[in-house]
Amino acid sequence: MIGTKKSTKILSWGVIILFLAINIFPFFWILITSFKPSSEIFGATAFQIIPNNPTLQNYTKVLFEKNILRSVFNSFVVSSVTTLYVVLVASMSAYIISRFRFRGKALLMALILGVSMFPQMITVGPIFNMFYQMGLLNTYWVVLPYSTITLPSAVWIMVTHFRRIPLSIEEAARIDGCSTWGTLWRIIFPVAAPGVFTTAIMTFIAAWNEYLLTATLNSDAYYQTVPVAINALRTQFEILWGEITAATIVVVIPTLLIVLLFQKQIVAGMTNGAVKE
Amino acid sequence: MVKRMTFKQFLFILPLLVIIAVFSIYPIVSSFVYTVFDYRIYDQQYSSLYVSSSFNPARFYENCDYIVYYLQDEATVVDEAGKAEIQAISNEISAFMAPYQNQTQNQTLSGPEAEKIESFIATIGQRLNTVYNQYPNAEFYHQEDMPILLEDMQKSFIQPNFSGISNYQRLFKDARFWGALGITALFMVVSVSLEFVLGMALALIMNKAIKGIGLVRTTALIPWAIPTAVSALIWMYMYDGQSGVVSNIFAAVQLIPAPETMLSTFWGMVGSSIISDVWKTTPYMALLLLAGLQTIDRGLYESAAIDGSGTVNTFFRITLPLMKPSILVALLFRMLDAFRVYDLLYILTRGSLESLSVYAYKLMIGQGYYGYGSAVVVAMFACVAIIAFVFVKVLGAEVVGNDE
Numbered sequence: 001m002i003g004t005k006k007s008t009k010i011l012s013w014g015v016i017i018l019f020l021a022i023n024i025f026p027f028f029w030i031l032i033t034s035f036k037p038s039s040e041i042f043g044a045t046a047f048q049i050i051p052n053n054p055t056l057q058n059y060t061k062v063l064f065e066k067n068i069l070r071s072v073f074n075s076f077v078v079s080s081v082t083t084l085y086v087v088l089v090a091s092m093s094a095y096i097i098s099r100f101r102f103r104g105k106a107l108l109m110a111l112i113l114g115v116s117m118f119p120q121m122i123t124v125g126p127i128f129n130m131f132y133q134m135g136l137l138n139t140y141w142v143v144l145p146y147s148t149i150t151l152p153s154a155v156w157i158m159v160t161h162f163r164r165i166p167l168s169i170e171e172a173a174r175i176d177g178c179s180t181w182g183t184l185w186r187i188i189f190p191v192a193a194p195g196v197f198t199t200a201i202m203t204f205i206a207a208w209n210e211y212l213l214t215a216t217l218n219s220d221a222y223y224q225t226v227p228v229a230i231n232a233l234r235t236q237f238e239i240l241w242g243e244i245t246a247a248t249i250v251v252v253i254p255t256l257l258i259v260l261l262f263q264k265q266i267v268a269g270m271t272n273g274a275v276k277e
Numbered sequence: 278m279v280k281r282m283t284f285k286q287f288l289f290i291l292p293l294l295v296i297i298a299v300f301s302i303y304p305i306v307s308s309f310v311y312t313v314f315d316y317r318i319y320d321q322q323y324s325s326l327y328v329s330s331s332f333n334p335a336r337f338y339e340n341c342d343y344i345v346y347y348l349q350d351e352a353t354v355v356d357e358a359g360k361a362e363i364q365a366i367s368n369e370i371s372a373f374m375a376p377y378q379n380q381t382q383n384q385t386l387s388g389p390e391a392e393k394i395e396s397f398i399a400t401i402g403q404r405l406n407t408v409y410n411q412y413p414n415a416e417f418y419h420q421e422d423m424p425i426l427l428e429d430m431q432k433s434f435i436q437p438n439f440s441g442i443s444n445y446q447r448l449f450k451d452a453r454f455w456g457a458l459g460i461t462a463l464f465m466v467v468s469v470s471l472e473f474v475l476g477m478a479l480a481l482i483m484n485k486a487i488k489g490i491g492l493v494r495t496t497a498l499i500p501w502a503i504p505t506a507v508s509a510l511i512w513m514y515m516y517d518g519q520s521g522v523v524s525n526i527f528a529a530v531q532l533i534p535a536p537e538t539m540l541s542t543f544w545g546m547v548g549s550s551i552i553s554d555v556w557k558t559t560p561y562m563a564l565l566l567l568a569g570l571q572t573i574d575r576g577l578y579e580s581a582a583i584d585g586s587g588t589v590n591t592f593f594r595i596t597l598p599l600m601k602p603s604i605l606v607a608l609l610f611r612m613l614d615a616f617r618v619y620d621l622l623y624i625l626t627r628g629s630l631e632s633l634s635v636y637a638y639k640l641m642i643g644q645g646y647y648g649y650g651s652a653v654v655v656a657m658f659a660c661v662a663i664i665a666f667v668f669v670k671v672l673g674a675e676v677v678g679n680d681e
Contacts, residue, residue, distance in 0.1 A: 209504035
């Protein structure tokens with residue numbers, strides 16, 4: 001396998017380039033469409049790569065008339081708040097799980113794993129009722145049920161990371177009179193910072209991408225996040241592809257930045273638990 | 278040394294326990310409870326879980342109020358004797374309905390109380406009939422409305438809607454449910470198989486071609502990282518009957534009869550949703566498997582090569598067995614993910630292709646059938662449990678890492 005032939009190497013690179021091309025092509029195509037006036041999106045010019053009359057009209061429409069930035073803002077609020085409290089709660093519990101003996105620990109871990117496995121749809125009805133009765137529909141409180149999709153994996157990733165930290169470090173701290181809080185915040189957290197950061201990124205992406213909960217709980221456009229708001233752009237009778245593609249480009253940019261900046265952490269989070277070391 | 282947990286440390290996991298209890302356990306238990314009721318949120322008589330009979334005073338009051346109001350109109354078209362009788366009826370209703378004003382909570386009634394209300398409704402009905410029959414030639418304004426109001430008044434009595442296992446029985450006879458189950462299973466099996474095969478091939482290639490891996494990885498992450506709702510929309514455009522580039526290419530190479538096929542026929546929709554899912558998730562699968570591949574000791578390959586093992590042989594004898602743990606975990610989580618597919622189908626096919634999640638959502642949120650919709654969801658829950666059980670117990674997937 002080490003001394004592979006040149007032809008296999010070329011073939012390998014061919015496959016990789018094809019793979020990358022397929023990955024990128026849809027984005028490339030919507031980017032083109034977003035600059036086309038609606039007359040060029042249909043008909044003979046639909047498949048033309050360079051628009052005859054490139055326009056920024058689609059962008060000004062979605063940015064200023066359809067107010068897509070409001071939903072980007074909502075997504076930021078919802079994802080950031082979710083990330084903050086999920087990381088806090090997950091790190092506290094992961095610390096105890098990785099450091100202390102207690103009855104029912106195996107059960108707790110099985111429960112957390114179970115929660116990450118069951119179909120999310122099972123919580124939607126009762127949570128809708130709960131929010132309706134408490135008058136929380138169309139608010140940012142939607143971040144609380146986001147925990148069902150983010151918290152289990154956050155705890156899971158953190159436990160794995162905390163277990164890698166040698167006990168000796170915190171034992172010294174405890175001898176010096178550090179409390180449990182102090183040990184977690186001053187010793188464990190800084191040492192496990194990469195793991196904490198990975199957890200935060202994964203939580204943020206999961207919250208950013210969540211559709212079902214916001215679609216159900218926040219029917220008011222004022223509180224809708226990106227995945228829901230962008231789908232509200234297609235109306236019952238016609239689909240304004242120019243505007244939709246422009247909006248897509250706008251909302252994909254934050255994701256793109258996150259991927260470019262944090263790809264190492266993302267891959268670490270993705271493969272966590274799936275790979276035994 | 279691992280210490281025993283004390284109460285102080287218990288406080289550290291308390292937030293987790295509370296959140297899981299409120300937003301995961303409680304909703305799951307509630308969903309199970311909903312399944313044994315004929316619970317419909319958009320129908321007043323079924324809009325809660327009623328174990329015993331109860332009475333809706335607000336509904337009763339509202340109907341009484343309408344009758345009194347209408348009677349004023351009716352009094353204008355009859356003679357003095359009729360006016361007096363109508364006034365008498367009106368007074369009686371007003372007196373009877375007074376205690377129920379401003380009561381919004383449903384209440385449980387005692388037997389005699391319920392009978393009293395029932396007989397009141399019956400008496401009013403009779404007396405109204407008498408008046409209407411007495412003046413066959415008078416042009417009443419609301420003669421046709423009265424029976425409707427009286428009937429609606431009857432509905433202030435709420436029967437218990439506990440329905441036992443009938444929602445589950447209905448499930449077994451519901452062709453739409455079995456269809457959705459079939460679509461979900463098909464989607465899950467085909468998507469995950471394709472993703473696995475393609476992901477494995479890519480992982481093997483990437484494992485050898487280390488140069489430029491960063492770029493490949495970044496690009497591969499993008500489809501995975503964008504919201505499914507957005508990628509579904511992107512693909513909706515790619516498959517569009519008129520200006521969809523993918524559907525037009527497929528039609529040009531005779532893969533499909535016409536570009537419209539992709540989003541308007543059953544198999545077109547199955548194909549398009551699978552392609553979209555494979556596009557979005559293969560990179561994820563490839564990176565997972567690549568991570569698994571990289572843990573294999575390269576020395577093993579060298580010894581295999583020295584022993585004269587061929588590429589194919591090495592793959593099946595060394596790579597696959599050593600990767601079994603990572604493969605099983607990756608497959609399990611991907612299958613569960615594919616099984617609950619919702620946003621992709623709901624957006625890409627506008628819900629025409631019904632997975633179990635889509636069907637349950639339409640039943641519950643669309644039509645308000647919480648009881649029956651919950652039964653569909655509980656069936657999904659059971660399927661997920663079976664899949665997880667098979668993977669963990671039969672195939673031996675190590676989902677729970679070694680403790681301590």
